[in-house]
Amino acid sequence: MSVRLSTFAWRNLWRNARRTLVLISVFTLGIFTMLLIQSFLQGWMKSTLETTYKNLAEPIQIHHPAYLDEPEVEHFFDFNAQLKQQLENTPDIQIAPRIRVNATMQSEYDSVSVMIVGFNPQAEKGLSFLSESMLTGDYQREAAGLVIGEKLAKRLTTQLDRRVVLMAQKNGGGLAEIGLPIQGLYKHADPRIEESLVFMPIDTAANWLNIKQGLHEIGMVPATDNKLEIQTLSAELQAAFPELSVQTIWQRQPILEATLELSENMIWIWLGFVLLLMMLGMLNTLMMSLYERQQEFNLLYSLGIKPLRLRLLVVYEVGLILLVSTLLAILLMLGLVAWIGDGIELQRFAEGAAQFGMGTKLYLLIDLPKWTEVLVATLSTTIVFSLWPIWRATRHNRLQAR
Amino acid sequence: MPPILEIQQLCKHYHDGDKLIQAVDQVSLTIEKGEFISLYGPSGSGKTTLLNLIGGLERPDSGDILLNGQSTPKLNTDQLTDLRLNKIGFIFQSYNLIPVFSALENVAFIMQMQGQDKASTLERAREVLKAVGLEGLENRRPAHLSGGQQQRVAIARAIAAKPSLVLADEPTANLDSQNSRALIELLKQLNEELNMTFIITSHDPEVIHFAPRQIQLRDGQVVSNDLDKDKN
Ligand SMILES: Nc1ncnc2c1ncn2[C@@H]1O[C@H](COP(=O)(O)OP(=O)(O)OP(=O)(O)O)[C@@H](O)[C@H]1O
Ligand SMILES: [Mg+2]
Numbered sequence: 345m346s347v348r349l350s351t352f353a354w355r356n357l358w359r360n361a362r363r364t365l366v367l368i369s370v371f372t373l374g375i376f377t378m379l380l381i382q383s384f385l386q387g388w389m390k391s392t393l394e395t396t397y398k399n400l401a402e403p404i405q406i407h408h409p410a411y412l413d414e415p416e417v418e419h420f421f422d423f424n425a426q427l428k429q430q431l432e433n434t435p436d437i438q439i440a441p442r443i444r445v446n447a448t449m450q451s452e453y454d455s456v457s458v459m460i461v462g463f464n465p466q467a468e469k470g471l472s473f474l475s476e477s478m479l480t481g482d483y484q485r486e487a488a489g490l491v492i493g494e495k496l497a498k499r500l501t502t503q504l505d506r507r508v509v510l511m512a513q514k515n516g517g518g519l520a521e522i523g524l525p526i527q528g529l530y531k532h533a534d535p536r537i538e539e540s541l542v543f544m545p546i547d548t549a550a551n552w553l554n555i556k557q558g559l560h561e562i563g564m565v566p567a568t569d570n571k572l573e574i575q576t577l578s579a580e581l582q583a584a585f586p587e588l589s590v591q592t593i594w595q596r597q598p599i600l601e602a603t604l605e606l607s608e609n610m611i612w613i614w615l616g617f618v619l620l621l622m623m624l625g626m627l628n629t630l631m632m633s634l635y636e637r638q639q640e641f642n643l644l645y646s647l648g649i650k651p652l653r654l655r656l657l658v659v660y661e662v663g664l665i666l667l668v669s670t671l672l673a674i675l676l677m678l679g680l681v682a683w684i685g686d687g688i689e690l691q692r693f694a695e696g697a698a699q700f701g702m703g704t705k706l707y708l709l710i711d712l713p714k715w716t717e718v719l720v721a722t723l724s725t726t727i728v729f730s731l732w733p734i735w736r737a738t739r740h741n742r743l744q745a746r
Numbered sequence: 747m748p749p750i751l752e753i754q755q756l757c758k759h760y761h762d763g764d765k766l767i768q769a770v771d772q773v774s775l776t777i778e779k780g781e782f783i784s785l786y787g788p789s790g791s792g793k794t795t796l797l798n799l800i801g802g803l804e805r806p807d808s809g810d811i812l813l814n815g816q817s818t819p820k821l822n823t824d825q826l827t828d829l830r831l832n833k834i835g836f837i838f839q840s841y842n843l844i845p846v847f848s849a850l851e852n853v854a855f856i857m858q859m860q861g862q863d864k865a866s867t868l869e870r871a872r873e874v875l876k877a878v879g880l881e882g883l884e885n886r887r888p889a890h891l892s893g894g895q896q897q898r899v900a901i902a903r904a905i906a907a908k909p910s911l912v913l914a915d916e917p918t919a920n921l922d923s924q925n926s927r928a929l930i931e932l933l934k935q936l937n938e939e940l941n942m943t944f945i946i947t948s949h950d951p952e953v954i955h956f957a958p959r960q961i962q963l964r965d966g967q968v969v970s971n972d973l974d975k976d977k978n
Contacts, residue, residue: 348858352844352846352847352855355846355847359845359846639841640841640844640845643838643841643842643844644844645827646801646803646830646836646838647830647831647836647856647903648827648828648829648830648831648832648834648856648859648860649827649831649859650824650827650828651827653859
């Protein structure tokens with residue numbers, strides 16, 4: 345048995361157990377809310393990025409340098425042996441070669457302008473949304489045919505197994521026409537995609553457009569989701585193939601990055617708000633408790649305990665409350681994360697969210713650096729805020745008046 | 747050897763609204779080591795103020811206090827706090843003990859704050875609690891001790907670290923006459939056994955006359971300063 349300051353602090357907490365429990369509840373709830381907001385935001389950002397990747401906008405893409413500004417059929421690049429070799433030797437990546445051109449699609453009722461994606465079904469599997477969004481038919485059939493959105497089919501008043509005609513500029517000049525059957529229909533949360541993206545086997549597209557081994561795009565998904573590693577990989581490829589354009593999603597879609605960054609900054613307004621409420625609750629209770637203990641502080645001071653020690657004692661008490669609350673809040677969060685599991689699909693809001701390019705899945709991401717940020721902010725703010733009443737209650741001139 | 751306490755021309759005033767209260771007025775006293783002194787006088791005569799000045803809880807307007815030859819008004823507030831911790835034992839009328847500590851811990855806590863090591867602290871705390879007649883009650887918290895027992899714990903704490911001077915401000919005021927008598931006898935006994943110096947304020951004639959030397963205050967001034975003729 346010993347009577348250290350920590351023993352004293354711990355026992356003081358249970359002197360007014362109700363008040364201590366109120367404080368612990370306030371802090372637990374506050375910290376939990378902040379972790380929840382942060383985890384939700386991180387989950388949402390990740391979900392948004394993943395959704396973006398699946399909409400044929402992979403973290404890294406390779407194009408002809410002019411293609412992104414002018415997506416013309418001539419702006420293709422040769423998928424030569426050297427490039428193939430390099431990509432095969434890059435570990436932990438998945439790639440999908442594509443031909444992408446604008447075209448007009450015609451049924452017996454209507455004609456609509458669409459975006460043709462010539463793709464390799466094997467390579468595309470797991471990369472783009474297509475593998476998860478098939479409604480009817482089969483996108484993996486080798487036979488020449490089209491996979492189109494259900495909404496587009498409706499617009500053209502056509503359906504599975506019916507033929508449509510596609511018309512586009514071909515390489516070398518002139519219009520090229522091709523008639524193909526619809527062999528699959530897909531659904532997508534974003535109606536703009538569902539009405540415009542038309543998939544066909546890459547060989548069919550190459551023949552039709554007369555570009556042989558040429559590609560308009562290689563989509564590339566590295567195993568890592570670390571931004572810096574992705575940027576490094578992209579820069580390496582760019583250096584190896586200066587005649588091509590190798591760009592990351594952040595280079596291609598600066599607005600997406602700005603939006604995500606803004607959200608991250610905006611979240612601190614909410615966190616600050618929660619923090620403020622917590623501080624108000626804490627200060628109120630702390631001041632009451634310090635006021636009630638004035639007599640005891642006077643006694644201790646009279647017996648020769650310096651104000652610094654008294655302050656340390658109360659900081660110790662606040663610290664213990666914070667420690668218990670933090671542990672409880674983390675436990676609650678882990679419980680909630682486990683309960684939600686892989687996430688909740690927001691069916692009802694999916695279409696609206698998708699139009700803004702947002703993720704359609706609600707899930708909580710345990711992002712340790714972000715959690716640490718929240719905890720450090722809470723703990724330091726609390727200690728700083730509590731110092732003032734503690735200092736006030738233990739000033740010499742207040743303690744002297746006995 | 748200098749006297750343990752020498753007070754020279756000590757003054758302390760307060761303001762009560764517009765009124766100026768001269769709580770301690772030109773007090774000069776010399777107290778030798780081992781003395782047992784009662785300080786009495788009507789309410790408001792300045793007893794508590796004088797004890798607080800000696801203990802460094804208040805600062806004088808003028809005059810000097812020499813404790814073991816050292817002038818205390820010149821010390822800064824932290825030095826005065828250390829002085830109380832190490833050289834002076836305080837006993838108050840009420841609210842003497844820390845409620846969350848047992849009797850033993852109340853005594854040991856202060857010694858630990860003095861930087862003494864844990865084992866010897868607890869041993870010493872047991873020893874002094876036994877000396878004040880509380881053997882067997884070491885682990886009770888103040889709420890489970892009688893008023894007289896609580897004051898004994900306060901005494902044990904005050905003497906545990908062998909201070910030069912023990913200041914007791916109406917230590918018996920909340921006790922019945924029997925307990926009051928026992929307590930003052932205990933203080934006297936400790937005074938004799940340990941050759942420790944005590945200054946005790948009181949309104950109780952029995953307590954006042956128990957002391958060999960009695961100092962009377964009125965309106966902040968010493969009006970009598972006698973060795974009791976009946977006693978010695
Ligand atoms: N902090 C203070 N502020 C204003 N006046 C004070 C203060 N402390 C004491 N006084 C005044 O100084 C005078 C002396 O007070 P003090 O407490 O020393 O008297 P006392 O002899 O201890 O009285 P009692 O027997 O009632 O305890 C009183 O008139 C009191 O009102
Ligand atoms: Mg008094």
